[in-house]
Amino acid sequence: MTAPTYRFRRIGTIMSPDPDDPMEFWGAFNPTVGRTPDGRWHLLARVTAEGNVSRLRMVELVLDDGVPAGVRRGDVVMAPDEPWERGGGRGGIEDPRATWMETLGMYVLSYTAQGGAYGARPALAVSDDFRTWRRLGPLHFAYQPALEHDMNVFPNKDVVLFPEVVRAPDGRPSYAFLHRPMWDPHMDLPAGVTDPRHSIWVSFAPVDAVTADLAALTLLGQHRPVAEPCYPYESTKIGAGPPPIRVPEGWLLVHHGVSEHHDGGRVPRLDYAAGAMLLDADDVARVLYRTASPVLAPETTEETAGIDRHIVFPSGLACIGEVGYLFYGVSDRYIGVARLERGDGGSADPVWQPVEPVSSQSDGRAA
Secondary structure, three states: OOOOOEEEEEEEEEEOOOOOOHHHOOEEEEEEEEEOOOOOEEEEEEEEEOOOEEEEEEEEEEEEOOEEEEEEEEEEEEOOOOHHHEEOOEEEEEEEEEEEEOOOOEEEEEEEEEOHHHOEEEEEEEEOOOOOOEEEEEOEEOOEHHHOEOHHHOOEEEEEEOOOOEEOOOOOEEEEEEEEEOOOOOOOOOOOOOOOOOOEEEEEEEHHHHHHOHHHHHEEEEEEEEEOOOOHHHOOEEEEOOOOEEEOOEEEEEEEEEEEEOOOOOOOEEEEEEEEEEEOOOOOOOEEEEEOOOOEOOOOOOOOOOOOEEEEEEEEEEEEOOEEEEEEEEOOOEEEEEEEEEOOOOOOOOOEEEOOOOHHHHOOOOO
């Protein structure tokens, strides 16, 4: 199999926080994307008020000859109203990712619930129109004896759902979720985990259980690692970006990588950049290729505006017309967009490198 040649070309910023709206005091960023029944494309943007309280605002995409060029603001559709979404003086619904599941006839939205003392916990909501959302509740990770640990004791972020049914390690048709457990350096790591840096894992919910009760979508098992930090731009940690999309070679997953830079400031600067992986079509825990350099790194004035963080945070990916567009958070303040393209093999294209499977995948410790 030859290496993939996908790349992203930056278009520009399409949403900035409204200085007159107190709910956008700290920014409008990290969106997901979807369509309403009338065929119009919308974003669910994370808007953050003073005090670092995040909500989800629906905004309609303004298209110029099919290209995203701006937004029209709508209402807040989700706020931290449930106990697991608030507490300890703050709260928030952060970093949404929506997946249209044809088998369910609805969107499934994953988000990070910042519940104060509860910490960062992933949760799900569903909608058949991308406007009105019904919560299913926080995710629960079944105890897996081979890991010798309870995955629920760790905070977790960057949860995304594959848009098609896949086969789990036990062969059952299942819904697959990528996620990022946040290991506590003061606690024992799960068996077989030797790298404490935050990495991408996958867990599964059997189709038959979800068909019997939609709430079973929050009950995940068969946890296994997918990818660890590897290259300099992701040396601190990695996490999934938008839900993966099918391409001829397998599953294209855009992810974010974080690296630490010491430039004389009081604290190190963190750079968030977008990378990409190609996952096996038949085994979503297997990475076939990944980019040794970012597909999109913080370069513009807005992307490098943060004093201690320069941020490109990929979170939404959709095919609008015949073209794929990546929507991403910029410096925890703005929303940018880039076009998905096939590279021409030039020096400006990201380098796709073949990947050996993560060792704990192959020896069955996390099976």
